[in-house]
Amino acid sequence: MTAATQTPPAVEAGYNYGYLNEQTKRMIRRAILKAVAIPGYQVPFAGREMPMPYGWGTGGIQLSASILGPEDVFKVIDQGADDTTNAVSIRKFFAKVTGVKTTERTGDATVIQTRHRIPETPLKDGQIMVYQVPIPEPLRWVEPREIETRTMHALEEYGVMHVQLYEDIARHGRIATNFMYPVKVNGRYIMSPSPIPKFDNPKLDNSPALHIFGAGREKRIYAIPPHTEVRSLDFEDYPFEVETWDGCCALCGATDSYLDEVILNDSGERMFVCSDTDYCATRRGQGHTGPMADREDISELTGDKPETQDKTA
Amino acid sequence: MTTLPHPMIRVRGITKKYGEMIGCRDISFDLWPGEVMGIVGESGSGKSTLLGCLSGRLEPTTGSVGYASREFGDIDVHGCAEPVRRKLLRTELGVVHQNPRDGLRLGVTAGANLGERLMSVGARHYGDIRAEALKWLAEVEIEAGRIDHFPKTFSGGMQQRLQIACNLITQPRIVFMDENTGGLDVSVQARLLELLRNLVSRLGLSVIIVTHDLAVARLLAHRLMVMQRGQVVETGLTDQVLDDPQHPYTQLLVSSILQA
Numbered sequence: 001m002t003a004a005t006q007t008p009p010a011v012e013a014g015y016n017y018g019y020l021n022e023q024t025k026r027m028i029r030r031a032i033l034k035a036v037a038i039p040g041y042q043v044p045f046a047g048r049e050m051p052m053p054y055g056w057g058t059g060g061i062q063l064s065a066s067i068l069g070p071e072d073v074f075k076v077i078d079q080g081a082d083d084t085t086n087a088v089s090i091r092k093f094f095a096k097v098t099g100v101k102t103t104e105r106t107g108d109a110t111v112i113q114t115r116h117r118i119p120e121t122p123l124k125d126g127q128i129m130v131y132q133v134p135i136p137e138p139l140r141w142v143e144p145r146e147i148e149t150r151t152m153h154a155l156e157e158y159g160v161m162h163v164q165l166y167e168d169i170a171r172h173g174r175i176a177t178n179f180m181y182p183v184k185v186n187g188r189y190i191m192s193p194s195p196i197p198k199f200d201n202p203k204l205d206n207s208p209a210l211h212i213f214g215a216g217r218e219k220r221i222y223a224i225p226p227h228t229e230v231r232s233l234d235f236e237d238y239p240f241e242v243e244t245w246d247g248c249c250a251l252c253g254a255t256d257s258y259l260d261e262v263i264l265n266d267s268g269e270r271m272f273v274c275s276d277t278d279y280c281a282t283r284r285g286q287g288h289t290g291p292m293a294d295r296e297d298i299s300e301l302t303g304d305k306p307e308t309q310d311k312t313a
Numbered sequence: 314m315t316t317l318p319h320p321m322i323r324v325r326g327i328t329k330k331y332g333e334m335i336g337c338r339d340i341s342f343d344l345w346p347g348e349v350m351g352i353v354g355e356s357g358s359g360k361s362t363l364l365g366c367l368s369g370r371l372e373p374t375t376g377s378v379g380y381a382s383r384e385f386g387d388i389d390v391h392g393c394a395e396p397v398r399r400k401l402l403r404t405e406l407g408v409v410h411q412n413p414r415d416g417l418r419l420g421v422t423a424g425a426n427l428g429e430r431l432m433s434v435g436a437r438h439y440g441d442i443r444a445e446a447l448k449w450l451a452e453v454e455i456e457a458g459r460i461d462h463f464p465k466t467f468s469g470g471m472q473q474r475l476q477i478a479c480n481l482i483t484q485p486r487i488v489f490m491d492e493n494t495g496g497l498d499v500s501v502q503a504r505l506l507e508l509l510r511n512l513v514s515r516l517g518l519s520v521i522i523v524t525h526d527l528a529v530a531r532l533l534a535h536r537l538m539v540m541q542r543g544q545v546v547e548t549g550l551t552d553q554v555l556d557d558p559q560h561p562y563t564q565l566l567v568s569s570i571l572q573a
Contacts, residue, residue: 142418142421151395155395155396155399157399157433159403159429159430159432159433159434159435160429160432160433162428162432162437163418163421163425163428163429163432166424166425166428166432166439166442167421167422167425169439170422170424170425170443170460170461171422171461235437235438235439236437236438236439237438237439237440238439
């Protein structure tokens with residue numbers, strides 16, 4: 001995390017360490033410090049153009065570029081998986097412009113960039129989660145005017161937030177919001193936890209890790225410092241609940257993880273698997289098996305094939 | 314009570330300028346609890362500007378609006394801190410807009426519109442919020458079955474009644490109404506007026522109602538203020554003003570009504 005002005009040998013020639021110039025990184029770090037000092041408050045920052053389109057994680061990679069030091073170990077997940085296109089590209093990008101070690105193991109990583117998930121493996125002291133945020137403003141749904149939303153945050157006028165939850169119950173009989181489920185941080189600011197499923201919301205509460213959120217298009221940074229109270233909004237008679245599944249992961253048999261539904265073939269066969277690929281692989285490595293673990297036709301899902309050339313370090 | 318109650322609102326020397334243009338000039342009056350005051354005048358005479366200043370949404374150029382608040386005591390509506398003013402607008406003051414679409418959230422259901430003010434003052438029990446919303450739908454004669462419908466599917470008259478219910482749900486003490494019967498057909502107008510009269514007398518509301526329909530003024534208002542070019546040209550009891558108008562403009566206004 002200390003500012004690295006010297007360039008490690010592996011770094012691509014012609015680029016500054018971490019792609020961004022030092023002044024930009026310093027500006028972003030200042031915004032991060034402010035965000036940490038005011039948990040849940042959206043700090044504006046001078047977002048830069050990054051070599052990828054808005055919506056692909058420009059906020060997240062600016063944060064990562066600003067905090068990655070030569071000693072860090074970097075992990076990227078997209079939809080919980082380490083091997084999806086966006087995750088692979090961002091991991092490669094940072095291997096190229098910083099030379100840091102990369103990993104798929106949650107436990108080994110010091111910085112984890114993510115969009116949709118928080119890893120199932122509990123986070124530890126010293127780890128930093130970096131989120132790519134599409135819409136940082138939780139009040140946007142009810143109030144389109146930015147001036148008004150900022151006033152509402154300033155004055156803690158959050159009653160209208162519950163209108164969304166009310167609508168859910170009126171229409172679906174339960175709170176049907178499943179992701180970007182609004183939370184109250186440290187008893188003060190209402191914050192959108194990026195598009196993580198509400199399944200992951202409880203992991204934010206009193207987490208030992210630092211969570212920082214970057215929205216590239218809207219140019220906002222916000223944070224949850226370690227060991228901070230994070231409460232999901234709810235009604236007294238409709239308390240907050242997370243998603244549950246009837247079955248277990250078809251590959252590793254886990255019952256405690258967030259499951260994705262995968263359609264297997266045209267005859268409607270389907271399976272549920274852990275969205276967190278590292279968690280699933282680790283469990284299978286420990287000998288846990290699910291009901292479909294031995295199926296030949298889906299062996300590519302288990303990732304039992306030789307590792308691709310992705311491991312740069 | 315033997316002593317005279319405290320005035321609900323004390324308006325002193327309100328002037329609002331838009332650059333060089335005068336919105337309204339040097340207006341002063343008191344409004345008492347349970348009193349309904351009508352403001353009439355031609356369009357462009359500053360009625361809505363005055364209403365905006367009174368309800369705290371528009372900062373007057375000079376002058377003050379004092380309000381006897383249930384929660385905060387005697388306060389100056391424009392001199393107090395913004396959070397207090399905004400809280401008042403959600404609790405003790407109600408603003409019924411001319412166009413119900415300005416006062417409602419069209420993207421959420423009628424129930425959520427009704428519940429919003431309750432939730433904004435801390436209600437967090439879905440069942441209670443819903444029960445209260447149903448109660449107020451009944452008050453304004455909208456079927457309970459419409460609670461989960463969007464206001465945009467409501468007729469103009471229903472939207473107006475919903476907007477009134479949305480304002481009354483937190484039991485405000487003063488309601489500001491701007492031209493609420495315009496654009497409604499006569500029978501709907503009559504029912505809306507009847508409803509308003511009932512609610513006002515039952516709940517002891519103080520109301521300031523802007524209108525250019527003298528019939529509405531006669532039916533609802535105890536007291537009348539006639540405005541022309543930003544100034545009050547005549548005030549008095551409604552019947553007095555309408556039956557024996559003194560100012561040339563009021564005389565013109567009264568004589569312009571078609572006799573049915």
